[in-house]
Amino acid sequence: MLISMVRVETVNPTRRQLFILKERLELANMGYRILNEKLDFLMNEFHKLSKETSVSRKELNEVLVKAFNALIKSEFIVGSKNMESIAKGMGIYSEVEFSSKSMMGVTLIKLLQKKSEKNLMERGYSLLESCASSDQAVLSFQESFDRILKVGEFEHNLRTIAREAYETRKIVMLLKNFIIPQLLSSIKYVKFRLEEQAREEFMRFKRVLSGINSDESN
DSSP: OOOOOOOGGGSOOSHHHHHHHHHHHHHHHHHHHHHHHHHHHHHHHHHHHHHHHHHHHHHHHHHHHHHHHHHHHHHHHHOHHHHHHHHHHHOOEEEEEEEEEEETTEEEEEEEEEEEOOOTTTSSSOGGGOOHHHHHHHHHHHHHHHHHHHHHHHHHHHHHHHHHHHHHHHHHHHIIIIIHHHHHHHHHHHHHHHHHHHHHHHHHHHHHHHHHHHHHHO
């Protein structure tokens, strides 16, 4: 929660106002420390996840290259029509499980693939119609789906962390550059005005006392 900014000249110079301003300053400093720590944590997580995303993208590309190479080789051996039957006959069904976790107030997702495969007898093709390359192609494309999910999960979380870090940084800079300096200026102004008022009261008291002493002398 941000503390509203008020022009120094409009601050009512009373002891109660000074107390309120000091409380607001303490709250602003505490908020600044907490949010700054959160920002550091988010930036560390962002850099860590960026590296993991880069590695996952590279692994995905490698799996896709392997899958397409196996597909081209198997189509050359068994033909594209048989390859289509083999891919269907593999019967690998996938479901995606979605979960989430909260980290420093940021909700991150987790994607997990659940696979269900047909056994050898349930597949709609014979071993004579397939080859090692065809099996490798189907399995590699299935593996690529795992990699795509992982890259998608990482990139979604990266964008989420980046947005949260951006918003947190805006608040941190607002506290550092505007709210805290303004509160310090207001406190300084109120203290100065209270000291002035105290001096004026003292001078009035001296004049009154001097007048009383003068009357008593006469």
